[in-house]
Amino acid sequence: MNIIANSDHEDDRQLKRILSTLIWISWCGSFFGIILSLYYRDVRLFAVVLAGSALLGVPFVLLKRRHLHTSGMFLMLIMIGMTTFIATVGQGIRDLAVFGYIIVIIFAGLALNSSYFKLCVGLSLVAVCWLVFGESFGWFVTTPFIGGVTNWFYLAGMTIIFLIAALAVNLLSMNIRKSLERERAEVTRREKVEEEIRQLNAELEQRVEERTRELQGAQEQLVRQEKLAVLGQLAGGVGHELRNPLSVINSAMYYLKMVQPDAPAKIQDYHAKIEQEVRNADKIITDLLDFARVKGGQQEQFPVDKLVHSTLVRFPVPVGVELTLDLAEHLPMVFIDPRQMEQVLGNLVVNACQAMATQKSSATGVKNCAQLAIISDQSPVTSDQWVRISVKDTGTGISPENMQRLFEPLFTTKARGIGLGLAVSRKLTEANGGRIEAESEPGKGSTFTLWLPVNEGPL
Amino acid sequence: MSESISILIVDDSQSIASTLADILELKGYTAHAVNSGTEALQMLRTQPADILLTDIRMPDMNGVELYRAARKMLPKLVALFMTAYSADDIIQEGMAEGIKAVITKPVDIDLLLSMCSAYQYILPQAD
Numbered sequence: 032m033n034i035i036a037n038s039d040h041e042d043d044r045q046l047k048r049i050l051s052t053l054i055w056i057s058w059c060g061s062f063f064g065i066i067l068s069l070y071y072r073d074v075r076l077f078a079v080v081l082a083g084s085a086l087l088g089v090p091f092v093l094l095k096r097r098h099l100h101t102s103g104m105f106l107m108l109i110m111i112g113m114t115t116f117i118a119t120v121g122q123g124i125r126d127l128a129v130f131g132y133i134i135v136i137i138f139a140g141l142a143l144n145s146s147y148f149k150l151c152v153g154l155s156l157v158a159v160c161w162l163v164f165g166e167s168f169g170w171f172v173t174t175p176f177i178g179g180v181t182n183w184f185y186l187a188g189m190t191i192i193f194l195i196a197a198l199a200v201n202l203l204s205m206n207i208r209k210s211l212e213r214e215r216a217e218v219t220r221r222e223k224v225e226e227e228i229r230q231l232n233a234e235l236e237q238r239v240e241e242r243t244r245e246l247q248g249a250q251e252q253l254v255r256q257e258k259l260a261v262l263g264q265l266a267g268g269v270g271h272e273l274r275n276p277l278s279v280i281n282s283a284m285y286y287l288k289m290v291q292p293d294a295p296a297k298i299q300d301y302h303a304k305i306e307q308e309v310r311n312a313d314k315i316i317t318d319l320l321d322f323a324r325v326k327g328g329q330q331e332q333f334p335v336d337k338l339v340h341s342t343l344v345r346f347p348v349p350v351g352v353e354l355t356l357d358l359a360e361h362l363p364m365v366f367i368d369p370r371q372m373e374q375v376l377g378n379l380v381v382n383a384c385q386a387m388a389t390q391k392s393s394a395t396g397v398k399n400c401a402q403l404a405i406i407s408d409q410s411p412v413t414s415d416q417w418v419r420i421s422v423k424d425t426g427t428g429i430s431p432e433n434m435q436r437l438f439e440p441l442f443t444t445k446a447r448g449i450g451l452g453l454a455v456s457r458k459l460t461e462a463n464g465g466r467i468e469a470e471s472e473p474g475k476g477s478t479f480t481l482w483l484p485v486n487e488g489p490l
Numbered sequence: 491m492s493e494s495i496s497i498l499i500v501d502d503s504q505s506i507a508s509t510l511a512d513i514l515e516l517k518g519y520t521a522h523a524v525n526s527g528t529e530a531l532q533m534l535r536t537q538p539a540d541i542l543l544t545d546i547r548m549p550d551m552n553g554v555e556l557y558r559a560a561r562k563m564l565p566k567l568v569a570l571f572m573t574a575y576s577a578d579d580i581i582q583e584g585m586a587e588g589i590k591a592v593i594t595k596p597v598d599i600d601l602l603l604s605m606c607s608a609y610q611y612i613l614p615q616a617d
Contacts, residue, residue, distance in 0.1 A: 274574035275503045278596040282509035285599045289516055313596055320575060 046099050049202055053106055053138065054091050056195065058084055075120060083113045103143045107151050110135045115158040119171055125162050130192045132159060137199045141206060259440055266319035273316055281309050318451040322440065328368025328463055335362045335407050335418055338372060346377035352384055352401045359408040365418050365483040367463045375456040379422040379479045382452065386426025386477065401425060420481045428473035437469055495610050496520040498539035500530045500556065501572065502548045510597065517603060527551035531559055538564055541609055546573045546580050554584045568609055572597060
């Protein structure tokens with residue numbers, strides 16, 4: 032808006048400049064005419080030129096009062112009138128007068144609007160007709176100038192008209208150039224503004240998308256937390272209640288095994304199955320209770336190899352899985368709660384073995400056998416701050432979409448699991464000042480890495 | 491070792507108390523099972539025990555309260571707690587009172603038996 036208003040203003044100034052130049056040129060011309068008429072003592076010429084220069088005051092005043100178009104119109108009318116009069120009375124300069132009309136028309140076209148331009152063309156045509164036919168039909172009688180139209184006189188007139196015409200053309204080209212520049216600047220500005228708007232739009236869209244995602248995330252988080260809060264309340268009660276019957280089943284089984292030491296193999300097999308399932312059930316309850324309330328651990332300096340070995344005692348690797356241990360020597364002790372980290376490492380071992388459950392055992396000699404590697408070293412990057420323990424399997428791997436939700440509570444891909452194992456593992460690891468990471472290549476296997484702190488942390 | 495040590499098992503779940511008692515009897519201990527703190531105190535008046543194996547949470551009194559009352563009658567009584575939830579706050583209270591161990595349910599019977607046999611050797615010497 033501002034720029035458009037400015038350009039209007041610019042146009043007005045331009046027009047004002049043109050008009051005032053023309054008025055001053057006309058006055059100069061009048062002055063020349065007065066001197067000429069005095070020199071030749073031509074009263075008619077003197078009177079007309081004097082009247083003309085006095086009339087020029089009207090457009091001058093109008094211009095000062097900013098009535099630009101009216102002022103321009105007056106100027107044109109005065110010029111047409113004067114030209115016609117001079118051509119009428121001055122024999123031999125009629126062809127010069129025709130040039131005068133053309134210049135007036137060009138100025139009108141340049142400076143004024145199209146209706147004024149048409150008016151100027153019409154008046155000029157009438158004037159030309161008057162000049163061409165007037166003498167033939169005897170409407171007026173021309174008298175030659177007193178001094179006569181000499182070649183010098185004619186040349187001077189031509190030069191003046193040519194100069195005025197040059198001025199007009201110059202004004203015209205300036206006008207065109209300026210308006211082109213303005214237009215180009217305007218286009219550039221618009222493009223810039225459009226580009227800005229596009230960018231803002233894109234930014235806005237992105238921001239809206241982000242917000243929406245955040246909101247969705249927050250909502251999901253809320254739902255999850257609510258779910259977990261309910262789960263936590265339930266876990267306390269249900270877990271406690273289930274452990275009593277489990278304890279009875281367990282004791283009863285123990286009793287039966289004691290009193291039937293020589294039971295048939297089939298029955299002993301079932302005894303073992305019942306005991307195993309009691310342990311599985313207890314594991315689920317432990318996960319639930321642990322998740323509902325991660326206990327503050329009792330951290331101590333603990334050797335890494337002892338942690339790995341005691342974990343493998345508590346969570347033995349099933350037959351058919353080839354286990355490789357690669358524990359670096361001279362590792363510093365880690366500052367952890369051994370029981371909690373045993374549980375975490377055990378979870379990883381159990382998960383790894385389950386991921387390889389369908390694989391051919393190494394005993395069959397097949398190349399693609401189930402392999403579990405536990406690697407422990409100190410990361411060169413983080414130097415002496417951390418010890419890492421990696422549990423690497425050759426199992427089914429984890430798909431990228433599952434990868435993102437891996438540590439989410441209640442997320443599970445197992446047919447028999449409540450999806451708390453890794454969630455608890457992460458909680459426990461973080462409670463011990465460590466962290467847990469997972470990477471996987473679907474079809475080739477997964478690696479879970481525990482980072483355990485060496486120091487006790489700031490004391 | 492001439493005389494087997496006596497164990498009193500207290501749990502509001504009758505099945506837990508009786509199965510454990512059966513196992514311990516089978517292993518040669520004198521074991522009794524009762525289902526509340528009140529019953530346990532009554533039993534201790536007539537038949538003193540060496541080891542008190544009690545649940546922590548019971549309707550009439552908790553394990554710590556039972557142990558405090560029982561210790562007035564039998565100062566040398568050894569107490570073992572059973573709990574379904576190892577983070578129970580009462581455990582800390584029991585530890586402060588001097589209980590010897592906390593066993594989580596489902597009870598690891600081999601662990602329980604090894605504890606009992608350990609006390610079997612310690613207790614007569616303490617006499």
